[in-house]
Amino acid sequence: MVTIIDYKERQTEDGKTFFVLEAQGGIEMVQSQVTGKFYATAKKAFIPATFDEVTCKALIGTQMQGQIIKEECEPFEYVNKETSEVMMLSHRYVYAQDEPQIKRPQEPFTENLKANPNVFSKNGKHELEHA
Template sequence: MVTVKEIKKAKNSNGEDFFGLIVQSGAMTVKSKQTGRVYFTAKTAFVATTFDEETAASLIGVEFEGHIRKVPAEPYEYTIEETGEIITLSHRWEYVDPALEMEEQIVEEIAVI
């Protein structure tokens, strides 16, 4: 399950404004590479919508089936807000709807037959 935490205004490739949803996974444990200590975190992802601002805002707090996964991406620079440190990342976090993922798998299997 993911929960809609906030909305975010963005621009499409034509420079037009649209609203997206910031969705967050449930809590998960991870182990720090530096200290070896375990801590809790949650992953977030941006999901584009065709909604106006009011409709997008009305979804804050709504839960959807699915999860957030790490996917490879072209390397890009990211600034850590708390420290100002600039790091290079080569992944992004993406929302996955299990129903759509199942549909894609079925289409691929039919194509192979």
């Protein structure tokens, strides 16, 4: 399950504006590689949308089926806004819909079927029995 937490206005290469929804996954516990202590975090991803700004704003708080997953990509520079540290990353986080669950019957289907022996020919000819 993901939650829409915000939206942002973006611009295409040819100058057209559009909006993206910022989606956040559930809480995850991650262990620090430096201190060894655990901290809580959540993955975020941006989903392009065809909605206007009013609709995007109204969607904040909406929960949707799916998850935020890590996807490999071409390496790119990323600047941490809090520390100004420049890093090279080769992954990004993207929204992925959950696979639909196929519900199987609890009992095998064949157990519910019973043959009626009176509908089969007993002499190799198609004849209807009259009652």
